[in-house]
Amino acid sequence: MLDTSVTQLMTTIKRGLKARGKTYRDVAAALRLSEPTVKRMFSQGNLTVARLAELAGLLDLSLAELTRQAEESQLPLERLTQEQERELVGNTCLLLVAICALNHWSLANILDKYRLGEAECLTHLLALEKMRLISLLPGNRIRLRVARHFEWLPDGPIRRYFQTQGLGDFMDSLFDQSAEQLVFVHGMLSEQAYAQLQGKLARLHREFAELHEESLKQPFAQRRGTGLLLAYRDWEPQAFASLRKTQR
Numbered sequence: 001m002l003d004t005s006v007t008q009l010m011t012t013i014k015r016g017l018k019a020r021g022k023t024y025r026d027v028a029a030a031l032r033l034s035e036p037t038v039k040r041m042f043s044q045g046n047l048t049v050a051r052l053a054e055l056a057g058l059l060d061l062s063l064a065e066l067t068r069q070a071e072e073s074q075l076p077l078e079r080l081t082q083e084q085e086r087e088l089v090g091n092t093c094l095l096l097v098a099i100c101a102l103n104h105w106s107l108a109n110i111l112d113k114y115r116l117g118e119a120e121c122l123t124h125l126l127a128l129e130k131m132r133l134i135s136l137l138p139g140n141r142i143r144l145r146v147a148r149h150f151e152w153l154p155d156g157p158i159r160r161y162f163q164t165q166g167l168g169d170f171m172d173s174l175f176d177q178s179a180e181q182l183v184f185v186h187g188m189l190s191e192q193a194y195a196q197l198q199g200k201l202a203r204l205h206r207e208f209a210e211l212h213e214e215s216l217k218q219p220f221a222q223r224r225g226t227g228l229l230l231a232y233r234d235w236e237p238q239a240f241a242s243l244r245k246t247q248r
Contacts, residue, residue: 008074009052010042010242011068012066014042015073016059016061017058017059020059027216029057052072074145075147076146077132077145078151079150079152080133085157088157088158089157089158089161091124093116093124094128096114097121098124101125101133101142103146103225106141106142107121109123122140125140133145133146148209170227170229186235197232201232205230210229217246
């Protein structure tokens, strides 16, 4: 089984060769190898760094440029696996760095705000790179590799973590500050009204994401972490339900 990164590099090389009209025979001639050897090399992916650099040279690319093209050609990540989410919740510092990265924090921002050493933070960023959440670029710059609609697994470790450990903390407020608001309403809705409510909340979710993107244009010091909780359900207080003639 080829390593994913090697597979992606080979795919990028093949795509580049095809775009330039180069065949296995051309590659064999350039590298002074037999054509069967080249075919076997591409099929098995047993390549040294030096050989990868030679192949990149056939595309007029450096090895670093080839790697960057391979990374950029991958589809944006939409979700992590259960195992990856468990890895995040199993390490508070790793989860912290992941949330910061997803909110477009730089390494300097993280180090300035939290008690993390640079080496420790870089170790966590490399772990996130392995998950394909980010790419760590020269100068320790962080580039996200997730889709705009990236989300945590519906009933996965991350959501359970925030439900059990974050929800109580989030609601522990009087919501009486200028940047806080709590609205709770109750009513009787028809199926049609439920459908309309779903659409309105979906639009609000998208608009929040758009506001987040627009805010990235502002200096880091002028942005603040903001939580928005949207929830609805078929619900009746348990104290009321206990008084029903027929229990639900």
